Amino acid sequence: xxxxxxxxxxxxxxxxxxxxxxxxxxxxxxxxxxxxxxxxxxxxxxxxxxxxxxxxxxxxxxxxxxxxxxxxxxxxxxxxxxxxxxxxxxxxxxxxxxxxxxxxxxxxxxxxxxxxxxxxxxxxxxxxxxxxxxxxxxxxxxxxxxxxxxxxxxxxxxxxxxxxxxxxxxxxxxxxxxxxxxxxxxxxxxxxxxxxxxxxxxxxxxxxxxxxxxxxxxxxx
Amino acid sequence: xxxxxxxxxxxxxxxxxxxxxxxxxxxxxxxxxxxxxxxxxxxxxxxxxxxxxxxxxxxxxxxxxxxxxxxxxxxxxxxxxxxxxxxxxxxxxxxxxxxxxxxxxxxxxxxxxxxxxxxxxxxxxxxxxxxxxxxxxxxxxxxxxxxxxxxxxxxxxxxxxxxxxxxxxxxxxxxxxxxxxxxxxxxxxxxxxxxxxxxxxxxxxxxxxxxxxxxxxxx
Numbered sequence: 001x002x003x004x005x006x007x008x009x010x011x012x013x014x015x016x017x018x019x020x021x022x023x024x025x026x027x028x029x030x031x032x033x034x035x036x037x038x039x040x041x042x043x044x045x046x047x048x049x050x051x052x053x054x055x056x057x058x059x060x061x062x063x064x065x066x067x068x069x070x071x072x073x074x075x076x077x078x079x080x081x082x083x084x085x086x087x088x089x090x091x092x093x094x095x096x097x098x099x100x101x102x103x104x105x106x107x108x109x110x111x112x113x114x115x116x117x118x119x120x121x122x123x124x125x126x127x128x129x130x131x132x133x134x135x136x137x138x139x140x141x142x143x144x145x146x147x148x149x150x151x152x153x154x155x156x157x158x159x160x161x162x163x164x165x166x167x168x169x170x171x172x173x174x175x176x177x178x179x180x181x182x183x184x185x186x187x188x189x190x191x192x193x194x195x196x197x198x199x200x201x202x203x204x205x206x207x208x209x210x211x212x213x214x215x216x217x218x219x220x221x
Numbered sequence: 222x223x224x225x226x227x228x229x230x231x232x233x234x235x236x237x238x239x240x241x242x243x244x245x246x247x248x249x250x251x252x253x254x255x256x257x258x259x260x261x262x263x264x265x266x267x268x269x270x271x272x273x274x275x276x277x278x279x280x281x282x283x284x285x286x287x288x289x290x291x292x293x294x295x296x297x298x299x300x301x302x303x304x305x306x307x308x309x310x311x312x313x314x315x316x317x318x319x320x321x322x323x324x325x326x327x328x329x330x331x332x333x334x335x336x337x338x339x340x341x342x343x344x345x346x347x348x349x350x351x352x353x354x355x356x357x358x359x360x361x362x363x364x365x366x367x368x369x370x371x372x373x374x375x376x377x378x379x380x381x382x383x384x385x386x387x388x389x390x391x392x393x394x395x396x397x398x399x400x401x402x403x404x405x406x407x408x409x410x411x412x413x414x415x416x417x418x419x420x421x422x423x424x425x426x427x428x429x430x431x432x433x434x435x436x437x438x439x440x
Binding site: 002003005006007009010013014017018077078079081082083084085086087088089220221 | 302
């Protein structure tokens, strides 16, 4: 447990010291969302109708943008080898890195999301579901993203490959995240959607670290 | 380190090892044996497989053929236990520019569940104590190397696998390293060192890897 927490603490410390990485992701999120009213026009009804979709899709892209730093730097400077040779199972190390990644990416995105939704005139009942689904969905994004980041490690043009690998896998989170917000605005129950998002997270929690660790091992040979 | 041995009566052994990097076979039919207190110097020209053998010993690269055993139990039976008993210091120093020297070493010790008390003595041994609060970004090549080597002392492990450990070290630091190796062996530790410089390590065995280079068959 010491090793797990030490790894989380180290990644958090690195993210804070190299603050620009995490800040850039949030800045990208804000800027990209702000672009939409310029593109589709400033009509409040139209924006309110598509607000949930815009916020969610942009959050996916922002999360994707941050994935390459999950393993790449540790791989290049040899730290990943030291981590892989520690007694801590590689699966647990991946989980620790995902947790730190979520705390520095998913959590800030979820925190900024309501402000951006307000900018897009999202209707009142949609805010709580938006924050809830972002809080439940973004850990899955970090976990699934870790598999893609591990698979594309050391590949040429890893960033492009990573998007191709990961974006299709993000679709379920997107569908249920957006649907929950829209159902809430229309006055329906959001519980089923939250349960499905929870189920996705519960499935990703053991499977993604296992798959990512399996993909990292050959990269370290 | 206490002279009463914490790692008594162990035998680390490889039999019939063969390894391939990419499509190129680097060595085959290689046997080695390391007893407590033993030192193995791996020598050979560039590309003869010194680093590859260390990586095989560490369990990073699975051998193409052959077995590695610890106390006659194959290491593949319990890879976690094998990782817990070894330190591998490779070519790369694995330092983060924004972390301080003390933070880096404390992290490495915590990663191996070692207590924090060993961190400062390990820094002192490699004359890094006065740099403890400096970020790794400002370290020289030799200082980076010393910090990487301080990892060996920050958490105890019976088997040290060192890949060209003296690269970038001055004479004083090299003797610090040799003293640390001697102490480690006196406490029944084992060490395997890949080196192209003759290192004065008493009672060490030399394994010339060029003897195990596969003969080129008509392909």
